[in-house]
Amino acid sequence: MNFVESTEQLELRKAVAAMAQGFGKDYFRTEAREGRSGREIWLEAGRLGYLGVNLPEKFGGGGAGIYELALVLEELAASGCPLLMMVVSPAICGTIISRFGTEEQKEQWLPGIADGSKIMAFAITEPDAGSNAHQITTTAHPAPDGGWLLSGRKVFISGVDHADAVMVVGRTSSAEGYLRPALFIVPTADIEYQPIAMELVSTEKQFMVFLDEVALPASAIVGGADADLQQLFAGLNPERIMAAAFSVGLGRYALARAAAYMKERSVWGTPIGAHQGLAHPLAQAAIEIELAKLMMQKAACLYDSGDDRAAGEAANMAKYAAAEAAVRAVDQAVHSLGGNGMTVEYGLAHLVNVARVSRVAPVSREMILNFVAQQKLGLPKSY
Secondary structure, eight states: OOOSOOHHHHHHHHHHHHHHHHHOTTHHHHHHHTTOOOHHHHHHHHHTTOTTTTSOGGGTSOSOOHHHHHHHHHHHHHTTOOOTHHIIIIIIIIHHHHHHOOHHHHHHHHHHHHHTSOOEEEEOOBTTBSSOGGGOOOEEEEOTTSSEEEEEEEEEEETGGGOSEEEEEEEEEOTTSOEEEEEEEEEGGGSEEEEEOOSOOOSSOEEEEEEEEEEEOGGGEESOTTOOHHHHHHHHHHHHHHHHHHHHHHHHHHHHHHHHHHHHOEETTEEGGGSHHHHHHHHHHHHHHHHHHHHHHHHHHHHHTTOHHHHHHHHHHHHHHHHHHHHHHHHHHHHHTGGGGGSTTTTOTTHHHHHHHTTTSSSOHHHHHHHHHHHTSOOOOOO
16 A cells, blocks of 8 residues: 555645635635535536546546545545535445446436536435444335335435435335345435434535335336345445545644644743643644544545455544544644634634534444444444
């Protein structure tokens, strides 16, 4: 594994950072507080090829990998513009369609996902089946016309209000009577949804989704009615990697804001950054962010090499490490500014909730610890 990024990757980092900084450090926060979606920066990222950098060139993408897409999100987050729907639309949905979709599905969705003109949400979590995908009850039954009738409920689904369609994780009945996992592309216009009130400053809202005998054509299913879990995790492993990129970038942003303040803020003629009581905790947080970033890069390299099994372990570890590091980095950054850390002017306090969410979603830290305990250490299941 080469720890030195290529010239192209380094140039991509610089270009993405320059684009985000062109919108200004307060652009994203203002968009969120005023209830807007940040659509201008989303479309600009798409126009410049950043949203679809991981998608096939044949369908308007950049032909690169999850490594490059994670790099884009990290730099956006480090510039104060974390586009959460990048985790969902190009990383999960775009990847699944690229790997398992029909030619028609690829032609219909991938070019729009790549240039930002189309957004696809992803719906897996249910009120009674959070991290346990085996207990999903959303079910599709064959319709008389050869299509499907899809029913169920989903919760904490991001960005439905701005999505053209939702990729829904459901089940179909087998000839033996048991339920098999399946993935459906459902136009947003065909579903009902309602927002969930959140104590969170974000451009992406969370929704409950209601599916009541939604009629879908046979072509709505991705990868066939007998899709196995491999197809699902083809999207969930990139999700974990992108979540880690989100957290790494968030941590970098918070540390940079705190360091800049600590260089300028003086007490009795000395910059407060010279005091080890403040400098050392911030340095420790920086080390933890860099270590998490290394695991994120390892996971992305493994995934792009085609080693799904090894990528799954590394992706979960990266997501865990990055979330923990981001929470500590944001907390220390806010603390370093004292009372100013809690003001709107300095733009750090709202990150406390954002960083905390990264420990819970898209998979909780406890479920990752369960995974590592069982898969890495060979310990028995507790459930």
